[in-house]
Amino acid sequence: MVNDAYNAIADLLDIEAGKVRVIESLAKSELYENKDEDAYRELMRKKALLLSALADQLNDAIQVLDDKGKAFIIERVDQFALSASQSLKINSVFFMSALLYSEEYNEGDKNDLELFAESVRNMK
Numbered sequence: 767m768v769n770d771a772y773n774a775i776a777d778l779l780d781i782e783a784g785k786v787r788v789i790e791s792l793a794k795s796e797l798y799e800n801k802d803e804d805a806y807r808e809l810m811r812k813k814a815l816l817l818s819a820l821a822d823q824l825n826d827a828i829q830v831l832d833d834k835g836k837a838f839i840i841e842r843v844d845q846f847a848l849s850a851s852q853s854l855k856i857n858s859v860f861f862m863s864a865l866l867y868s869e870e871y872n873e874g875d876k877n878d879l880e881l882f883a884e885s886v887r888n889m890k
Contacts, residue, residue, distance in 0.1 A: 772887060816850075819847075839886060842882055
């Protein structure tokens with residue numbers, strides 16, 4: 767039962783991570799192909815809004831977890847949301863674009879949300 771819950775949560779995270787990748791792809795196209803900085807900015811804002819609402823997406827799913835599992839997921843999701851909210855507050859497109867990517871990130875690597883989904887899926 768609990769393993770199913772972790773898998774369901776990981777699936778939800780994968781869905782949201784997929785949305786982020788689509789948004790980022792569209793944004794890159796707007797910026798580099800269409801030279802539309804306003805469209806790029808709006809897409810980065812959309813990405814940040816998605817991440818800031820992540821806790822709401824997972825709230826029902828985490829209720830069946832034990833306190834330790836729930837705390838682990840809430841803590842990490844809150845970190846994503848806080849970073850996203852801060853980027854929106856200061857209206858920094860650079861900060862929004864960097865959400866989910868460490869300094870060590872290389873093109874083609876999994877981003878932090880994808881890695882988090884993987885770690886949730888491996889929880890027992």
